Amino acid sequence: MPRRLTPVLVTTLLGSGIAQAQTDVPVQLPAFKEGQYVHEAPTVDDLMQDESINPELRKVILRGRDMFINTQQFRDEYVFNDLNCKNCHMGEGRLNWSGPVWPAATTLPDFRGKNQHVNSLEERIAGCFSFSMNGKPPEYGSDDMLALAAYHQWLAKKAPVYETNIGGRGFSHLGREMPAETSYEGGEQVYREHCARCHGTDGQGVRLSEQTVFPPLWGDGSYNWGAGMTRVFTAASFIKNNMPLGKPGSLSDQQAWDVALFINSHERPQDPRYTGDARETREKFNNFHKFTMYGTEFNGQVLGQHDNTGTKPFLKPDALRPRSFE
Numbered sequence: 001m002p003r004r005l006t007p008v009l010v011t012t013l014l015g016s017g018i019a020q021a022q023t024d025v026p027v028q029l030p031a032f033k034e035g036q037y038v039h040e041a042p043t044v045d046d047l048m049q050d051e052s053i054n055p056e057l058r059k060v061i062l063r064g065r066d067m068f069i070n071t072q073q074f075r076d077e078y079v080f081n082d083l084n085c086k087n088c089h090m091g092e093g094r095l096n097w098s099g100p101v102w103p104a105a106t107t108l109p110d111f112r113g114k115n116q117h118v119n120s121l122e123e124r125i126a127g128c129f130s131f132s133m134n135g136k137p138p139e140y141g142s143d144d145m146l147a148l149a150a151y152h153q154w155l156a157k158k159a160p161v162y163e164t165n166i167g168g169r170g171f172s173h174l175g176r177e178m179p180a181e182t183s184y185e186g187g188e189q190v191y192r193e194h195c196a197r198c199h200g201t202d203g204q205g206v207r208l209s210e211q212t213v214f215p216p217l218w219g220d221g222s223y224n225w226g227a228g229m230t231r232v233f234t235a236a237s238f239i240k241n242n243m244p245l246g247k248p249g250s251l252s253d254q255q256a257w258d259v260a261l262f263i264n265s266h267e268r269p270q271d272p273r274y275t276g277d278a279r280e281t282r283e284k285f286n287n288f289h290k291f292t293m294y295g296t297e298f299n300g301q302v303l304g305q306h307d308n309t310g311t312k313p314f315l316k317p318d319a320l321r322p323r324s325f326e
């Protein structure tokens with residue numbers, strides 16, 4: 001199934017003057033499995049032409065889209081790193097194999113293993129603010145949360161509710177089992193050859209006029225130790241199907257695993273669920289951290305054993321509370 005770079009992405013790149021974007025590159029993506037629901041999320045052109053959408057609703061959806069693309073406008077309010085939602089959910093959250101976000105609107109409320117209770121769409125969005133953006137979510141029920149939720153819901157237009165056999169969902173195409181031969185050194189080499197020219201030799205990406213052109217992959221500007229992307233399999237699948245930008249599918253599976261291990265063996269802000277001890281936190285959230293390098297020893301240091309929460313002045317946002325129905 002060929003995929004083309006979106007015009008928005010290309011404009012960003014050309015605007016930066018740093019990288020030469022290759023437009024119209026046909027890319028190699030995995031095949032959909034028999035029986036899977038495959039969704040074609042609507043585009044902003046569809047939104048502008050859809051007369052069944054009330055103009056007031058259209059404004060709210062456009063506001064949500066703007067928040068998703070330029071999340072940095074909420075720097076130090078909801079977001080305390082350099083990322084925008086669309087940096088990981090590419091094509092404005094629409095692209096298959098790049099964690100399309102609309103399934104959250106059709107499959108929630110549902111039980112979520114990560115926090116062991118039934119989650120709403122708002123709570124799922126809150127999760128990415130708390131971990132991937134190293135921040136805190138807009139208040140549940142607020143105008144900002146409504147706008148983001150509306151954007152997700154609209155992207156899901158015409159998708160069946162509670163259908164979970166979805167083609168191109170998430171980032172786990174390579175499976176969860178890291179191959180035994182996966183190597184940090186191999187990853188360092190892949191990184192130097194295929195990634196450093198955009199993300200920087202130091203992994204810190206490129207920022208211009210307070211906007212992220214190339215997002216950082218580790219350090220204070222990147223996702224924290226509780227983010228889904230710290231799982232090596234998640235990063236490996238994301239990279240395999242989306243990176244290097246413009247040439248997705250060009251790395252071998254092993255190169256994707258290696259470079260994912262390399263990136264995720266670097267320091268980043270603390271997991272908001274930190275107990276004060278990284279090994280203990282790893283154990284406590286083992287169903288998640290068994291896929292990460294957090295709390296393991298690397299170069300004589302235990303990864304994640306520190307009090308650095310990045311630029312945010314708190315560890316865990318209040319929104320991340322447990323919920324039960326006894």
Ligand code: HEC
Pocket residue numbers: 068071083084085086087088089099100101102103104124125128129132133148152169170171172223227228229234
């Ligand atoms: C650092 C990368 C990253 C960033 C930035 C990020 N996310 Fe995510 N997001 C993920 C990962 C990883 C998953 C889990 C996908 C999986 O299950 O494999 C996810 C899942 C989701 C889902 C659930 C999708 C589904 O299939 O149910 C939603 C909704 C979502 N993110 C919304 C957001 C929003 C809104 C933002 C910005 C506030 C954001 N994300 C920023 C990495 C990111």
Ligand code: HEC
Pocket residue numbers: 009019083086087088090091190191194195196197198199213214215216217222223229235238239243244245246251259260
């Ligand atoms: C031509 C420039 C370019 C190259 C080369 C490139 N990237 Fe990216 N990368 C980007 C851009 C731009 C984004 C954000 C995508 C968006 O916003 O649509 C991104 C996003 C990412 C993300 C998710 C966001 C984050 O900060 O965690 C990861 C992980 C990533 N790249 C890893 C890699 C790896 C690994 C390689 C090498 C195999 C690589 N990239 C090569 C430009 C590049």
